[in-house]
Amino acid sequence: MNIKDISRRDFIQRLSLFGAAGVGASMLAACGGEKQADPPAEEPVAEDFTCTDTSGLTEQDLTIRNTLQYVDASPDPDKLCDGCALYVAAEEGQNCGACTVIKGPIHPKGSCTSFAPKPA
Numbered sequence: 358m359n360i361k362d363i364s365r366r367d368f369i370q371r372l373s374l375f376g377a378a379g380v381g382a383s384m385l386a387a388c389g390g391e392k393q394a395d396p397p398a399e400e401p402v403a404e405d406f407t408c409t410d411t412s413g414l415t416e417q418d419l420t421i422r423n424t425l426q427y428v429d430a431s432p433d434p435d436k437l438c439d440g441c442a443l444y445v446a447a448e449e450g451q452n453c454g455a456c457t458v459i460k461g462p463i464h465p466k467g468s469c470t471s472f473a474p475k476p477a
């Protein structure tokens with residue numbers, strides 16, 4: 358939609374229906390001032406995401422995570438979470454997996470001091 362196509366009446370109607378924030382976002386999008394959302398990728402797993410949201414963890418969970426020195430990006434390419442026997446792969450549509458030892462989101466390329474290689 359082009360911003361010139363929005364009449365004053367349309368503007369007022371939209372303002373009353375969606376509120377100023379919605380109209381502002383809509384107008385920005387119409388002006389090209391806001392990046393349109395990309396369509397969802399078929400394969401959501403990418404290397405440019407983080408698994409650091411620990412907001413739902415208890416103090417004890419955080420202590421274990423920190424004590425085992427979990428990092429989102431392993432310093433050792435031979436010790437990656439997705440190569441660890443304790444890693445639980447991400448569910449479909451998710452990027453972060455889980456771990457049977459450390460609570461919270463786990464990056465497949467992360468690591469910790471409890472790394473245990475998957476059996477060959």
Ligand code: SF4
Pocket residue numbers: 427436437438439441442443444445455456457458459463467468469470471472473
């Ligand atoms: Fe990753 Fe450590 Fe859990 Fe293994 S034990 S999956 S290396 S966080």
